[in-house]
Amino acid sequence: MTDASAAAPLPHPAPVPRLDELIGTARVVALPLITRFRGIEVREAVLIEGPQGWTEFSPFAEYDDDEASAWLAAAIDFGWNAQPAALRDRIPVNATVPAVDPDSVPAVLARFPGCRTAKVKVAGADQTLAQDVARVRAVREALGPEGRVRLDANGGWNVDEAEHAIHALAPFDLEYVEQPCATVEELAEIRRRTRYMGIPIAADESVRRADDPLAVAEAGAADLLVIKAQPLGGIRRALAIVEAAGLPVVVSSALDTSIGLAMGAHLAAAVPTLEFDCGLGTASLLAADVTRAPLVPEDGSIAVRRVTPDPELLDRYAAAEERVDWWLERLGRCHDVLRLRDAQ
Missing domain, CATH: 3.20.20.120 (Enolase-like C-terminal domain)
Structure with missing residues (x-):
């Protein structure tokens, strides 16, 4: 194992786009599972189109905003930034x-x-x-x-x-x-x-x-x-x-x-x-x-x-209106967490 105390610091996550850039293309979906898994029968996710392509924000419902904000940072990184070179296809x-x-x-x-x-x-x-x-x-x-x-x-x-x-x-x-x-x-x-x-x-x-x-x-x-x-x-x-x-x-x-x-x-x-x-x-x-x-x-x-x-599948499996509101409000709170992080 590399001595973590001597390792380079972990990279700072990607800069945070404006909230309206995220919400503008966001689609909330609810996908049924074949069998109950991890205590759920439907998997919900927010899909967002960024400059690099589509990305996903889907922390489990029980996670608090601090934990879920890491998932939003990942979604932003994948949707807004070019990715490292692939070593295998x-x-x-x-x-x-x-x-x-x-x-x-x-x-x-x-x-x-x-x-x-x-x-x-x-x-x-x-x-x-x-x-x-x-x-x-x-x-x-x-x-x-x-x-x-x-x-x-x-x-x-x-x-x-x-x-x-x-x-x-x-x-x-x-x-x-x-x-x-x-x-x-x-x-x-x-x-x-x-x-x-x-x-x-x-x-x-x-x-x-x-x-x-x-x-x-x-x-x-x-x-x-x-x-x-x-x-x-x-x-x-x-x-x-x-x-x-x-x-x-x-x-x-x-x-x-x-x-x-x-x-x-x-x-x-x-x-x-x-x-x-x-x-x-x-x-x-x-x-x-x-x-x-x-x-x-x-x-x-x-x-x-x-x-x-x-597009047809996005419409077919769109989450109920109250779930869309819940997810977009959550996205906004996690966005606030990331903005505060960037300001520190």
Whole structure:
């Protein structure tokens, strides 16, 4: 790991356009999901056309304005600035398996053609370890011995629960376990306890939702990082975190539309070394998208390209008026946060 104290400071986010420039082209959409995921059945997003193309602002509803403002900074960066040079034109991606019954696993995986890696959601508040084991077993059986299975606990276990669960799930030959516990201290402890098993620990929320995204690397609490363009404030800032942390990374998404996934694909294309399949195939979890050429997996990968929404689809999946008002008011508040930041 690079000594973060000696690393160059993270880049300042892009200058903030006027609010009317953002709202002038903003479209708020509500896209149904194939299956309930992360507690929601409809994914809402604000799509904005900037000088460089369309971009996305879609922080989850429970995030406060300070946290959501990083997502707006990323949207501005992608829509208003040229992006770093791409080192690859396609990004290998994983399938994502929500907390479904084992019998539903084959149908979920079929939506990710060619993907030989699957990320399986575990540790849900409404799920038992026995259900997690059954789901992971079904994924391993579907992928066969050569497929790669990774788990995502979203910080749902304490250290003792995580240790017990990892022991129970280890027979399925895990690629890694993502965010088994919530805090950096807990991640460091579970990594210490399970190191002899040879199962890497990945950090996600401890990077993207942390005041200091480098703290997890400094603490030796993870073997790799999961990075996402929107929560980290944009592609350039995410790349700076990768460089400073000095750990392998997986580029992932937050259940974005294809426009947000395009941002993630551009980030993955600019990462110097990409050792793992990325979590950028999640358009396959949407029952609808804003383009007739969505960024869904083809032969296990997605293309690195900008996405332009289809006007008819924008109209068809336009959010209800009260939700449009809610999102535009939120955008305005986050814009205020960014303007105050720039003034400091």
